[in-house]
Amino acid sequence: MSVAAEYLSTAQLPSADTLVEQHAPLVKRIALHLSARLPDCVELDDLIQAGMIGLLEASSHFDPSAGASFETFAGFRIRGAMIDELRRGDWAPRSVHRGMRDAAEAMRQLEQMLGRPARESEVAERLEIDMPALRSLLADASRCQALPLEYSDDEGDHLRADLPSSGDSPAAHYEHGAFEKDLASAIAELPERDQLVLSLYYDQGLNLKEIGAVLGVSESRVCQLQGRAHLRLRGKLQDWNAHQQGP
Structure with a gap:
């Protein structure tokens, strides 16, 4: 293991609650960006709710030794959770x-x-x-x-x-x-x-x-x-x- 990877694996990380609180604005930002591409029937609040679940999952599964920042990792999880919610609620007949x-x-x-x-x-x-x-x-x-x-x-x-x-x-x-x-x-x-x-x-x-x-x-x-x-x-x-x- 490299010195940098060893440092990342042992560095003191904020608690899951702190990570969620700090990155809640990221959820809204991603939801707003995604909603601009979607039909009006998709509620922004539904996207935010799904994104918060993604953020919670990210805070529980983040591994700093993988090399990505938490914001990058969480961004993928948040957007993925929103997209999963959209797939479950397919609006088209x-x-x-x-x-x-x-x-x-x-x-x-x-x-x-x-x-x-x-x-x-x-x-x-x-x-x-x-x-x-x-x-x-x-x-x-x-x-x-x-x-x-x-x-x-x-x-x-x-x-x-x-x-x-x-x-x-x-x-x-x-x-x-x-x-x-x-x-x-x-x-x-x-x-x-x-x-x-x-x-x-x-x-x-x-x-x-x-x-x-x-x-x-x-x-x-x-x-x-x-x-x-x-x-x-x-x-x-x-x-x-x-x-x-x-x-």
Whole structure:
């Protein structure tokens, strides 16, 4: 063990109660940042309550010898607890999920046939719906995907890129690495505008209003563009969705 690691392992840490009290503002900060990306039906207080549970867990499991600061460690736990709460309370009805799957498949088929990104009008025509209905579906897709890119274990409605836990098997780590590689390739194949929207949202942490200011479009249009990008990714990563749904 290095001198630094030995020092960290023996250093006097604040009590769990002190850590929770000191970092309670971090919970609200993360909740506010996350809520700016979510539909209005998600209550800020629910996010804060879930985040406080994450903070309590972080205070009990923090290991200073791992090298990360408590704030960094707690931030992951807090955000993870909020996201778990959001997954349990999925707001979207099954009809929305079905519509998303149908639209993703229509985009995939059209783009394979045309050799270029499908226009929204072409997707609407293939789905036999009008443009307002398609744009409403795209907005729903954006709201459903306000969580980190992931694939889920329910109906394959998300694309998953969660880090495996330390207790996961080597196979799980390999699968995670393979998915990350395929996800990166799929994102690189998206039209430039779709890539920019995802980058501003996930990498830069901008909310929809801020992205709209960058692109010079309305917040509602950004919501549609983000939903369109997610549906394109769903189509490109359909093998992972099929893997999650099982035989």
